[in-house]
Amino acid sequence: MTPTDRIFAALDTTDLDRALALAGMLAGKVGGMKVGKEFFTAQGPQGTRRIVDLGMPLFMDLKWHDIPNTVASAVRAALPLGPRFVNVHASGGPAMLRAAAEAAAEGGDTRPKVLGVTVLTSMDADDLRAVGVESPPAEQVLRLARLSQDCGLDGVVCSAHEIAALRAACGPDFVLMVPGIRPAWSATGDQKRVMTPADAIAAGADHLVIGRPITAADDPAAAADRIARELEGL
DSSP: OOTGGGEEEEOOOSOHHHHHHHHHHHBTTBSEEEEEHHHHHHHHHHHHHHHHTTTOOEEEEEEEOSOHHHHHHHHHHHGGGOOSEEEEEGGGOHHHHHHHHHHHHTTGGGOOEEEEEOSOTTOOHHHHHHTTOOSOHHHHHHHHHHHHHHTTOOEEEOOGGGHHHHHHHHOTTSEEEEOOBOOTTSOOTTOSSOBOHHHHHHHTOSEEEEOHHHHTSSSHHHHHHHHHHHHTTO
16 A cells, blocks of 8 residues: 555535545545535535545545444445445444445445444543543443454544554454544644654554645645645654
């Protein structure tokens, strides 16, 4: 995997023209595009298809969390878009996770990989305690990652700070998709558990989700190139 392949650019906008322009500028500069709730709520499958038609791998970051049948139906509905990755909240429990994995398998050889969302990178220990989780973030992430793997998921979305523990617990083939990535030359924003791209890859991340450091840059393509150069040789 090349440094470029590791990067998914987050198209966190409701504006289809803006998303298409960014995707066009970043084609060949990143490994894929990530669309989330903001874009999908505004533009739906039709807008998402416009991104897919540009020929880049797609990460549908919709974080489904519902009863098993509903989540399975959502995964099944995504299959015609051909996403490379989809995700569900691992805290949805074993039945929901298994239902998501089984629905994705209906895609056959082109099925999306299903990732479990562990603990959002905007959350810290105080936030977890506020919702009744007394375990520190690292323990909760490990618990949810093991559950995800046991239920047939392909990997997890996690903070870079949990990479080493997850590699030890879940092995080398378990996909680690890591948001909260901020180059040293960019602002942290509202993320609390962050790491630079080079440090995250060195720790063992498979893919990095990078938004504002690329998409809000004066020259998004140049910013993506700069990050890829920082990853060379790792």
